[in-house]
Each structure stands twice: as structure tokens, then as C-alpha cells.
Amino acid sequence: MSSKVILSINAGSSSLKVSVFSYHPSSSSSDPKPLATIQVTGLTAPPATLKYDRGDHHIKSQPLSETDVHSQETAYEYIIHHLTSDAALPELSHPDDIEFACHRVVHGGDYDKPVRIDRDTFHHLEALSDLAPLHNAGALTIVKAVHDSCPKASNIAFFDNAFHHTLPQAARTYAIDQQVAKRNKLRKYGFHGLSYAFIARSVAAHLAVPASELNIIALHLGSGASACCIQGGASIDTSMGLTPLDGLPGATRSGSVDPSLIFHFTHDAGKLSPSSAKGMHITEAEEILNKKSGWQALTGTTDFGAISAKAGDGDAACKLAFDIFVDRIADFVAAYYVKLGGQVDALVFAGGIGEKGAELRRAVVGKVACLGFALDEGRNAEPDGEAVVADIGREEGGGGKPRVLICQTDEQAEMARECVRDADGLRRPA
Numbered sequence: 001m002s003s004k005v006i007l008s009i010n011a012g013s014s015s016l017k018v019s020v021f022s023y024h025p026s027s028s029s030s031d032p033k034p035l036a037t038i039q040v041t042g043l044t045a046p047p048a049t050l051k052y053d054r055g056d057h058h059i060k061s062q063p064l065s066e067t068d069v070h071s072q073e074t075a076y077e078y079i080i081h082h083l084t085s086d087a088a089l090p091e092l093s094h095p096d097d098i099e100f101a102c103h104r105v106v107h108g109g110d111y112d113k114p115v116r117i118d119r120d121t122f123h124h125l126e127a128l129s130d131l132a133p134l135h136n137a138g139a140l141t142i143v144k145a146v147h148d149s150c151p152k153a154s155n156i157a158f159f160d161n162a163f164h165h166t167l168p169q170a171a172r173t174y175a176i177d178q179q180v181a182k183r184n185k186l187r188k189y190g191f192h193g194l195s196y197a198f199i200a201r202s203v204a205a206h207l208a209v210p211a212s213e214l215n216i217i218a219l220h221l222g223s224g225a226s227a228c229c230i231q232g233g234a235s236i237d238t239s240m241g242l243t244p245l246d247g248l249p250g251a252t253r254s255g256s257v258d259p260s261l262i263f264h265f266t267h268d269a270g271k272l273s274p275s276s277a278k279g280m281h282i283t284e285a286e287e288i289l290n291k292k293s294g295w296q297a298l299t300g301t302t303d304f305g306a307i308s309a310k311a312g313d314g315d316a317a318c319k320l321a322f323d324i325f326v327d328r329i330a331d332f333v334a335a336y337y338v339k340l341g342g343q344v345d346a347l348v349f350a351g352g353i354g355e356k357g358a359e360l361r362r363a364v365v366g367k368v369a370c371l372g373f374a375l376d377e378g379r380n381a382e383p384d385g386e387a388v389v390a391d392i393g394r395e396e397g398g399g400g401k402p403r404v405l406i407c408q409t410d411e412q413a414e415m416a417r418e419c420v421r422d423a424d425g426l427r428r429p430a
């Protein structure tokens with residue numbers, strides 16, 4: 001049997017990342033082979049930028065015309081055209097070459113494993129989108145686009161909250177009327193789970209400990225940012241909640257605020273926002289706290305690399321944004337250190353800011369130094385860019401100190417890997 005193509009599609013809040021893999025149906029235990037990765041980033045700070053990697057072909061940063069690419073859907077159309085027209089990627093020359101399209105769906109409600117998307121699951125996911133309208137809607141638009149352009153592909157939804165199905169009851173329950181909570185499914189779900197699953201497995205391999213014995217504090221710091229407390233390889237707490245708004249601030253998100261704040265911010269909190277669409281209802285409160293806050297509101301940009309640089313040059317607004325992030329991250333590291341009873345194998349930085357933001361890592365580790373974390377300045381400034389997991393701590397396992405690591409997380413690889421492992425169960429019936 002010949003090899004097959006998997007398209008792994010990750011619709012983030014500011015980016016669309018698509019990776020192409022091949023796999024051999026007869027060897028479900030081996031990892032799929034990466035063929036190419038294409039990303040459109042900066043969708044919230046136009047013009048968006050294209051990055052493409054295939055073998056020796058690397059387009060690092062090419063700005064895209066705002067008329068062509070301005071949304072998740074237009075970014076997907078651009079990407080699929082780009083991939084199928086690349087003569088050096090013969091495995092994917094027509095959309096029909098795609099056997100599986102894996103979709104990162106941020107809110108999966110009670111789903112704790114991937115599902116094939118058929119008419120019923122699609123409607124169920126649409127209904128769930130009320131809980132995460134700003135995230136799920138983009139992914140579902142792309143599911144529709146794949147369904148229309150590649151009718152032969154099996155569309156599989158992978159849920160960002162599934163990794164957190166192990167949250168203990170006390171961590172997942174809000175102190176509100178439990179009848180209403182149950183009826184309306186109001187609980188902590190947590191997100192970035194595909195990333196945390198990838199991080200947990202990669203770090204366990206790096207430290208040569210069984211995944212079921214791994215205790216780490218992981219930080220996924222991208223446009224949306226979260227922290228996760230992992231004990232025995234399972235999530236026991238995480239900073240996002242019912243929706244990805246809770247916890248750490250992000251590119252355009254406030255993170256945790258006193259819930260009463262919004263009623264003092266605007267009298268229209270409960271009204272529908274003009275960006276609501278048919279089937280996607282967004283209140284003014286959601287719009288303000290999810291899309292008009294965070295780094296954008298504090299500094300005028302969502303580019304945390306630029307914010308870090310300007311903070312270093314003395315720009316007061318950028319310095320405040322930077323300090324707020326460090327303050328909030330340190331709070332979670334401290335809380336999770338206690339939850340792990342001080343038995344912490346490593347503090348792990350991941351996501352665009354965690355992987356590239358040397359200044360941010362330096363400031364965070366400095367703030368939690370009293371817990372035993374310490375950086376190697378040289379390795380922090382120039383980490384091993386080739387390694388999936390790189391040590392940047394001063395101690396490498398010596399002295400009983402927790403390690404400090406960077407993990408180049410890969411949500412698309414996580415989906416493709418899981419897809420191959422259960423290909424027979426997920427494939428569309430012929």
C-alpha cells in the first residue's frame with residue numbers, strides 16, 4: 001500500500017499553521033513523516049506574513065497582500081493553493097491526495113478524544129462554539145472549506161481541552177450554584193492541550209523519565225498564553241477556564257480580571273457586538289475582553305518581540321506590558337510549584353513568546369529564583385535551535401534543582417501522530 005497524506009491544520013487566534021505529513025498505513029506505530037510546514041502569522045496585525053519550509057526551501061518572512069489574506073478562511077485558501085502548486089511537493093499535487101485533514105478545535109466541551117466530523121458532530125461543535133465563539137468559528141470555517149474542496153478527505157477534530165480531562169474536581173469547579181453549573185456546563189475546561197500533550201511527551205523523553213512520572217510546570221506563551229501544572233504526566237491545573245479568556249493576558253486578551261470590571265467599563269456589556277454573525281453571537285463584553293485588550297490595548301501592537309525590545313529601550317507602556325506578563329506568569333509558577341509539593345522536574349517555556357523571548361524567560365526565571373530555578377545566561381540567549389527540547393538552566397539535573405527548558409511545541413505534529421495511531425478508527429467508512 002502506498003503512503004498517504006495528512007494535512008494538520010491549526011487555527012490559532014492570530015495565525016494559521018498547516019503541516020503536511022506522509023504516513024504508511026501499514027505502520028501505525030511509527031510517527032508520520034513531516035514533508036512541509038506553512039504558516040500565515042500576524043492575522044491580527046496586518047499585513048500577515050508567510051513562512052514556508054519544505055526540505056531545503058525556506059521562505060522566512062514574506063508579507064502577504066491584505067486584500068488576498070485577511071482572515072482564517074482566506075489564509076487557508078492561500079495555503080492550499082501554495083501547497084498544491086509546489087512541484088517539489090509531489091505527494092500533494094491535488095486536494096484529493098489528502099486522506100486525513102486534522103483540525104485543532106479549541107473548545108470540545110466534554111469530548112476527551114478526537115472525533116471524525118460528520119454532519120452531527122459538526123452541528124454539535126457549532127453549538128459548542130457559543131462557549132468559544134472567537135476560536136471555534138475560525139476552525140469550523142476551515143472544516144467547511146476542506147469538506148467542499150476535498151470531499152474525499154476524512155475531517156478529524158482534535159480538541160484543545162481534551163488533555164485537561166484529568167483536572168481534579170476542586171480545580172475544575174467554580175464556586176457557583178451547581179445546578180446551573182451542570183445544566184449550562186460551566187466549569188474549567190482549559191486549552192492549549194495539544195501543545196501540552198506534545199510538551200509532556202517530548203520533555204519526558206528528554207529527561208529520560210516515564211511520561212507517567214513526569215512533574216512539570218509548562219508555559220505555552222503565544223498570542224493566547226496559558227500555564228499548566230502536570231503531575232504524573234496528567235494535567236492537574238491550568239490557567240485558562242471556561243473559555244481561553246481566563247488566566248494570563250495575551251495579544252488581545254485581558255486574562256483574568258474581576259468579573260465586575262466589565263460593567264464599569266461599558267454599559268453595553270450584555271449587548272451583541274457588531275462583529276456577531278449569523279450563528280456566532282459575541283457580546284460587547286466578550287469583544288472588549290478578548291479582542292480589544294491585552295498587549296494591543298496596552299501598547300498598540302500584538303508583537304511581543306517588539307514589546308520586549310522597546311521595554312528594554314525604556315518605553316514606559318511596553319515596560320508595563322512586559323512587567324504585567326512576568327508578574328502574572330510568576331503567580332502561576334508559584335501556585336503550581338506548591339500543587340506539585342515542590343517535586344518539580346522542570347519549568348518549560350513553549351509557544352512563540354516562550355520559544356523566542358529570551359528577555360521574558362530571563363525575567364520570569366529571575367522572579368521565581370527563590371524556588372530554585374536558575375538560568376544559564378548564555379544558553380538562554382542562544383538556545384539550541386535544532387533541538388525539540390533544549391536545556392537553558394544553570395543546573396542540568398545536578399544539585400536536585402528543577403531544570404529550565406524550552407520546548408519547540410508542535411500542535412500539528414501532535415494531531416498527525418494521534419491520527420496515525422488511530423487511523424482505522426477515524427477513517428471515513430468507504
Ligand SMILES: Nc1ncnc2c1ncn2[C@@H]1O[C@H](COP(=O)(O)OP(=O)(O)O)[C@@H](O)[C@H]1O
Pocket residue numbers: 012013014015221222223224251302303304305306308351352353356357358
Ligand atoms: N523574538 C521574539 N520575542 C518574543 N516574542 C516573539 C518573538 N517572535 C515572535 N514572538 C511572539 O510570538 C507570538 C506568537 O506566538 P504563536 O505561538 O506563534 O502564536 P499563536 O497563538 O497564534 O499560535 C506573538 O506575540 C509574537 O510577537
Ligand SMILES: CC(=O)OP(=O)(O)O
Pocket residue numbers: 011012013014106160191192222223224225244
Ligand atoms: C486556546 C488559545 O488561546 O489558542 P491560541 O493561543 O492559538 O489563540
Ligand SMILES: [Mg+2]
Pocket residue numbers: 012013222223224
Ligand atoms: Mg498557538
